[in-house]
Amino acid sequence: MLPNQVQLSTKATNKMQYIKSKTGLTPNISSRIAIMLAMKESSNLKNAELEDVNGQILNKGILFGEHMDVYDVLINQYIYDNDIELDIKKTIASLIEVGVHKMGHIKSLSDVCKLK
Template sequence: MHYSKLKISSDATSKLRSLRQRTGITPNLLCRMAIMISLEEGPLGGAAIPDEDGSEFNAYTLTGEYGALIAALLRWVEEGHLGDEQLDDETLLDRLRGHIHRGVGTLAVRAKSPADLLRLVPMAA
């Protein structure tokens, strides 16, 4: 999955602004958390693809040194652990935006303070 820039939804952008004010965590780190939370929930299935009217992230800013790991996890969740269905890059990027959108929505509900973000991390981590 190759990309240099990724635009997220306007709704996710708005929620990220609010989360940043409440938690002090930068949007790119919040997006990383959102991706992991959403991937944990499973594939997006037939969910609508979110708009691209929000913030734009450079690939490295969004995923940092974990770009390959996030791409592999995305493929594993969306294609199935057996890899029966091969998704093209465009579809995977749509799904990545979808996971950011879904995960940010979850974070917006669960995280009212920095301490709330810590509660989302398993103790074994």
Template structure:
């Protein structure tokens, strides 16, 4: 399914780090929230518009996904049944990028939680 080591594109990674500075929410937790917001919004990954995953924050999938690992992988497999592991990681990263767009500008934990 998803590879053991995963990363995002540099822009998304920077947005997650800035969000952590303002709210204290770690990148792995905010990426989980962003992923599911993106899925709920109906966003669909397209290989033609995929960005290069050039971020420097490389974490194992257990750290990135935590308790949501099984659900995340099942959602990806159901939505994109024909993707290989690398493409599935790109789809996950695209969903995180899409979902973080609505969350990245919050300056406090209270405004972040109100947005959810």
């Protein structure tokens, strides 16, 4: 079950604001892309800054939108496959943190299209 809210780090929030200024993508869309990038590469979530939770709060409905059920299954499968012991709220925040880091080179919408 997905949490009602996810609190991001200040670093992730600032990065998403930068991405929004360059591409027009809102933080919820950037977060969805970040989650998928992090899960695709089976990223190590130990590098995520979980102590800094002074960033933006994203509500479940906004963050996942109409694809909430798909994200619920994907994230829970990721947790199971990678034997992650964090609670789901911290796992999602970590996935976003790691994924946003992978989006660091984005300077235009065409850069988003080139993400692999």
